Structures are given as structure tokens and as C-alpha cells.
Amino acid sequence: MVRELKITPIKNGTVIDHITSGLALDVLRIINIQSLDKDSTVSVAIRVRSGKLGWKDIVKVENMELSPRKVNAIALITPRATISIIRDFKVQEKRTVDLPDRIIGVLRCPNPNCITNQPEPVESEFEVTERHPVILQCAYCDRRVDSFLSQLA
Amino acid sequence: MSLHGRDVISIRDLSREEIEEILASSRKMVPYAEGKKVTHPLDDQIVAMAFFEPSTRTRLSFESAVQRLGGSCITIADAAASSMRKGESLYDTIRMLSGYAEAIVIRHPNEGSARLAARASDRPVINAGDGAGQHPTQTLLDLATMQEAFDTLSGLRVVLLGDLKYGRTVHSLAHALALFGSEIVLSAPPTLGLPDEVLERLEHMGAKITAEPDLHKAVRDADVLYVTRIQKERFPDESDYRKVAGSYRIDASVLRDAKPRLIVMHPLPRAGEIAPEVDDTPHAAYFRQAFLAVPVRMALLNAVLGGAKKGG
Ligand SMILES: Nc1ncnc2c1ncn2[C@@H]1O[C@H](COP(=O)(O)OP(=O)(O)OP(=O)(O)O)[C@@H](O)[C@H]1O
Ligand SMILES: [Mg+2]
Ligand SMILES: [Zn+2]
Numbered sequence: 223m224v225r226e227l228k229i230t231p232i233k234n235g236t237v238i239d240h241i242t243s244g245l246a247l248d249v250l251r252i253i254n255i256q257s258l259d260k261d262s263t264v265s266v267a268i269r270v271r272s273g274k275l276g277w278k279d280i281v282k283v284e285n286m287e288l289s290p291r292k293v294n295a296i297a298l299i300t301p302r303a304t305i306s307i308i309r310d311f312k313v314q315e316k317r318t319v320d321l322p323d324r325i326i327g328v329l330r331c332p333n334p335n336c337i338t339n340q341p342e343p344v345e346s347e348f349e350v351t352e353r354h355p356v357i358l359q360c361a362y363c364d365r366r367v368d369s370f371l372s373q374l375a
Numbered sequence: 376m377s378l379h380g381r382d383v384i385s386i387r388d389l390s391r392e393e394i395e396e397i398l399a400s401s402r403k404m405v406p407y408a409e410g411k412k413v414t415h416p417l418d419d420q421i422v423a424m425a426f427f428e429p430s431t432r433t434r435l436s437f438e439s440a441v442q443r444l445g446g447s448c449i450t451i452a453d454a455a456a457s458s459m460r461k462g463e464s465l466y467d468t469i470r471m472l473s474g475y476a477e478a479i480v481i482r483h484p485n486e487g488s489a490r491l492a493a494r495a496s497d498r499p500v501i502n503a504g505d506g507a508g509q510h511p512t513q514t515l516l517d518l519a520t521m522q523e524a525f526d527t528l529s530g531l532r533v534v535l536l537g538d539l540k541y542g543r544t545v546h547s548l549a550h551a552l553a554l555f556g557s558e559i560v561l562s563a564p565p566t567l568g569l570p571d572e573v574l575e576r577l578e579h580m581g582a583k584i585t586a587e588p589d590l591h592k593a594v595r596d597a598d599v600l601y602v603t604r605i606q607k608e609r610f611p612d613e614s615d616y617r618k619v620a621g622s623y624r625i626d627a628s629v630l631r632d633a634k635p636r637l638i639v640m641h642p643l644p645r646a647g648e649i650a651p652e653v654d655d656t657p658h659a660a661y662f663r664q665a666f667l668a669v670p671v672r673m674a675l676l677n678a679v680l681g682g683a684k685k686g687g
Contacts (some may be wrong), residue, residue, distance in 0.1 A: 335506050337487040342464045344491060362487025363508055364385070366572055 230265045235284040237306040237313075238296065243269055245300050246279035248371060252295045271298040294360050295328045297321045298356060298370040323350050325358060336363040346375065377676040382493040384502045385509040386547040391554050394518065401519050404670035404677075407443055415445020416681040423448040425469065425492070427483040432643065433503050433512075437480050440672035446680075449476060455634045469495040478680055481505075499679045507543050513642060514547040516671040518555075518663040521599055524638050528555035534593045537603035537648065539563040539614070544642050545603055546573050553582035561586045562593040564619045567609065570681055575603035590623060594633050600625065600658075602641045602648050626650035630658055640664050648680065 241249055245253035247267050255264050262284040272278040288296070288305065296303055296373065297319035306316040331338050338346045338360070348358035358367045367373060378393060389397075406412040424440045426434050438448050451472075465488060472479055473496035481492045482503040489502035489509065504510040522528050535545045539561055545644055549569070552559050557584060561569055568586075569577075577584055587593040594600060602625055610616035627641060627650060640661035641649055645661070653659050 255648050331487075333486055335484075337465065337483075337485040337491045337505075340465070340485055342466050342491060344466060344494070360487065362490045363485075363505075367488075 223320070229267050229280070229282060230263060231311060232263065232282055232284045232308055233311055235282065236286055236288055237260070237308060238281045238283075238288075239304045239305050239306065240272065240300075241279040241281065241296075242300040243277035243279050244333050246281055248299055248374075249279070249281050249303075252292050252299075252374065253281070253283060253286070253288070255283070258283065262286060291328055292323065293319055294325055295374055298325070298328070299374075301356065303312075321350055321353065321356065324361070325350065328375060329358070329367065329370060330375050331360045331363060331365055332367055332373055333360065333363050333365040336360060336365065338362050343368075358374065361373055377443065377455055378675075379681075380499055381679060382500045382502075383499070383511055383570070383675065383679065384493055384505075385686045386511040386514045386551055389511070394515065394551065394554070397515055397671070397678060398519050398522055400674035400677065401515075401667070402523070404443075404673040407668070408666075408670040410443070414443075416677055417441065417444040417446030420446045420675065420680055421476040422448055422680075423472045423479045423641060424452070425447055425472060425479055425481045425483075426450070426452050427465070427481075427488075428504075430482050430504065436665075436668035437503060439669050440552055440676055443669065444673055444677060444681075446477075446676075448541045457618055461596065465491060468572050469500075471604050472496070473498045474553060478676070496627055498656075501675065504543075507541060509547060510543055511547060512668070512672055512675060513544050514551050515675065516664060516668045517544070517601070517640065517642075519667045519671045520640060520660055521638070523663070523667070524636070524660060525598060528552075528557060531557040531598040532596055532615045533557050533599040533601060533604070534560040534562050534597045535569075535601050536562045536590065536593070536625075538567045538609065539569045539603070540567045541606070541609065542603040545569075545601070546602065549573065549577055549582070549584075550580075553577050553580045553584075556583075558585070560584075560585040560593050560597065562588055562590060562623075564588070564605070565621070567605065567619075582612075590629060591632070594629060594637070596634070597637055598634065599631075600637060600639045602633070602639060602645075604642075604648060620647070624648060624650065625653055627652050627656070630656065657679045 265282045268313050269277050307314045325348045331370040347361040351359045404618035407414050441448050469492040478499045480501045480503050483504050486506040489505040493500040605620050607616050639658045641661040
């Protein structure tokens with residue numbers, strides 16, 4: 223625990239822990255750090271020892287709370303991640319990244335001929351048809367999706 | 376009927392009971408479809424034909440169906456000339472159209488377009504083909520053809536022949552056959568087999584499925600031989616194509632060992648898959664199949680719109 227905290231304790235912000243090792247940079251891409259306050263510190267630990275996973279990555283972001291959409295995107299690529307909200311250096315709230323039954327606007331449909339890949343005023347939409355492992359189905363064209371990293375919108 | 380006011384986008388949107396109701400109604404529609412009797416449950420109703428892709432037979436059979444029911448049509452038949460060319464989205468076009476008609480029939484080159492249209496429209500939408508996606512009324516008329524010939528849709532042995540990979544009609548048909556408990560025999564060239572995804576879904580439904588790539592063996596115990604087109608574009612070189620297409624051609628010699636009541640079906644247009652000599656045999660059901668498009672579409676339109684008179 224103390225070894226993890228050596229990264230940089232934060233006063234207020236979000237910690238995404240138990241990220242499948244190797245995916246921290248993808249989580250950063252989902253968070254879109256460009257969109258954060260210029261003075262928010264972002265620390266990343268890659269390949270940290272973890273009892274549960276063997277190895278894991280951790281991302282800590284100051285002054286940010288994740289939108290439900292971003293949580294869904296993280297849940298898709300690393301379903302065992304946990305998200306802790308830090309307030310005044312303390313863990314205020316900790317939760318796992320549960321997938322809802324529908325994923326809206328997070329992924330692109332891998333079917334290039336799908337209507338959602340055309341300039342239409344609609345968001346992509348997938349139904350979660352299986353959870354272990356996760357399989358999604360496009361609500362428009364029925365295409366099944368079981369790998370998500372390359373499809374993140 | 377429970378279909379009243381509903382969208383029909385995929386054959387999977389319909390239960391077995393709903394399909395049975397449509398087929399029963401379709402049988403009653405035959406004399407009206409032939410013009411021998413007159414009915415007008417769609418009096419004063421307008422159905423919009425939104426065809427963003429050329430399709431003569433599907434559009435004309437829908438238009439005929441609407442008019443045989445006493446309704447009238449407004450039609451987008453040439454997408455290039457329509458507002459789509461000015462960059463209007465499908466969503467906006469359908470939204471607008473839903474203010475002009477009681478229902479919309481859509482054909483569009485993109486998969487998922489019919490579901491998008493259904494969301495854009497507050498009137499029922501019927502999918503008449505969305506790219507390589509769904510085409511539920513084709514499946515309904517395929518079923519109507521089999522039911523007319525055998526008086527049942529259960530326990531039939533149906534050979535699906537040809538391009539089972541890209542042929543969207545066979546995916547929906549296979550689903551329906553599984554729903555009714557008929558046996559499916561897959562007869563496809565090695566590179567054009569049923570996609571795993573479709574096969575898994577059918578097995579999940581408990582479908583009886585076997586594969587018999589040899590056409591002659593497949594035909595022997597079959598009740599239905601459902602032939603699809605094998606498209607040249609699917610093959611890297613022309614000689615492969617000709618070899619495969621040649622081995623899946625239906626002629627009198629292929630049908631020699633067939634059951635006397637075997638019917639040969641094809642969604643048409645055919646391109647040499649069935650020799651003209653088959654046309655004059657009792658096996659040929661493809662022209663009947665094409666005709667049944669009208670009563671089946673009448674039955675569906677009537678189920679979706681019938682009784683929905685203005686002010687009523
Ligand atoms: N002030 C802080 N600044 C930065 N990170 C913090 C802070 N407080 C807690 N964390 C981190 O937040 C996460 C959750 O904290 P917690 O104390 O619940 O960890 P834990 O006991 O290791 O629980 P877990 O079972 O989730 O690993 C851990 O990754 C921890 O390192
Ligand atoms: Mg820990
Ligand atoms: Zn799609």
C-alpha cells in the first residue's frame with residue numbers, strides 16, 4: 223500500500239486501480255488528459271505488483287471525476303479495474319466498473335457499412351449480450367463485437 | 376393483432392405465432408392479390424416507399440400490395456435525385472417522411488439503416504432490405520411458398536444451396552426454419568459457408584443442421600431446394616468462380632433422384648443457377664414464390680396498419 227502511494231498522493235481526484243497490466247496508456251486515452259485542467263497532475267504506474275492480478279497498472283488523476291461514459295469505456299477494456307474517488311486525501315468512495323446493459327456512444331461499430339458509421343445524427347449503441355467475457359451487439363446492424371480497444375470512439 | 380403499429384425490421388422481431396398469423400392472413404389475401412376480389416382496409420392511408428437503392432421487384436410488389444389493400448403510395452425510387460444528394464441525413468429524411476404517410480417501407484444500402492429509420496419515425500417502419508443485413512418480408516414470402524406446397528413448416532428437410540456466407544436471405548430463412556422445427560441442410564462451396572456467428576445462434580436455438588456439400592446427395596431426401604446466387608465478386612479469380620458456379624447449377628439431371636414433391640426456390644433474379652428446363656417441371660416454385668410476395672406483403676401491411684383509420 224505504502225509502496226503504491228509513493229507515486230504521488232493527491233488531495234482531490236480519481237484513482238483507477240487494478241488496470242490490466244499494459245493498458246494504462248489506453249485508460250489515459252479514454253480519460254483524454256488534454257481535456258483536464260492544466261494544473262492537474264496525472265500519475266501513471268505501469269507494472270505494479272498486485273496480489274489479485276500478479277501485475278497491474280494504476281492511473282491517478284487530480285481534480286477529475288470520470289463521466290459514466292468513460293467509466294463504461296474503461297470497463298470494456300479492463301473489467302476488473304476499481305475506481306476510487308479521493309477527497310481531502312481520503313478514499314471517499316470506491317467501486318468496480320460495472321457495465322450497464324447498453325453502451326452508448328463509447329465504441330465505433332466495426333462494420334464499416336453500418337449506418338452509425340455514416341454522417342447521421344445518432345450515437346453508436348451496443349447491447350451487452352454476454353458478460354464473461356463481454357460480447358456486445360450493435361443495436362443497429364447486429365454486428366457482434368468482442369474486442370474493444372481498437373473500436374474506442 | 377399484436378403487430379398493429381409495430382416496426383418490422385428483422386425476422387427475429389417476430390414470434391412464431393406472429394409469423395403464423397401473417398401466413399394465415401396471406402393465404403386469405405391471395406384472391407385479392409390476384410385482383411379477383413376487392414378489399415380496402417387501407418382506405419385513405421398512405422404508405423411511403425423509401426427506396427435508397429434500386430430494387431424493382433421488392434418495390435413494385437410492395438406498391439401493388441398497398442394498392443390492392445385500397446391504400447396509396449408515395450415513393451422515393453431514385454436516391455440520387457432525392458434530397459439525400461444534397462447531404463440530408465437519412466434520419467432527417469425519414470423524420471420528414473413520417474409526417475407524410477401512415478407507414479414507411481425502407482430499402483437502403485447500409486446495415487442498420489432500417490433501425491435508424493424506425494427511431495426517426497413515429498410511424499411503423501418495414502425493412503425491405505438494409506445492405507447485407509435483414510430483409511424480413513423475403514423470409515415471410517419464402518415461408519409462405521413452403522407452407523403452400525406442404526401445408527406445414529415443421530419437419531421439412533430444406534437444403535440451402537450456394538452462397539450461404541453473404542446471402543442475407545438465407546440467414547433469416549435459416550432462423551425461421553429453426554423456429555418451426557424444420558431440418559436445415561447446408562450445401563455451400565468451402566469458402567462460402569454459413570458464418571460462425573449465424574451457425575452458433577442457430578445451434579443455440581436447437582436447430583437441426585447438417586452440411587452436405589455434394590449437391591446430388593443433398594437433393595436426394597430434400598423437400599425444398601433453396602437456391603441462392605453465387606456472385607462472381609466473391610472469388611479472387613474467374614476460373615474458381617466458374618468451377619464453383621458450375622457445380623451448383625440445377626438442371627434436370629440434378630433433379631432426377633429428387634422426391635416427386637421437391638420444390639425448387641430462388642429469391643430471383645437468377646443468373647444461370649437454375650436451367651430454364653426446370654421451369655416446366657412441377658418442382659419449379661420460384662415464380663409462385665415471386666407472386667406470393669404480394670399477398671404476404673398485403674398481410675403484413677394489413678397487420679401493421681389495418682384498422683388504424685384516421686380518427687378511429
Ligand atoms: N490520497 C491518495 N492519493 C493517491 N492515491 C490514493 C490516495 N488514497 C488512496 N489512494 C489509492 O486509491 C486506491 C484505493 O485506496 P484503498 O486505500 O482503498 O486501497 P487498497 O486498500 O489497496 O484497496 P484495493 O483492494 O482496492 O487495492 C489505491 O490504489 C490507493 O493507492
Ligand atoms: Mg491495493
Ligand atoms: Zn453496427
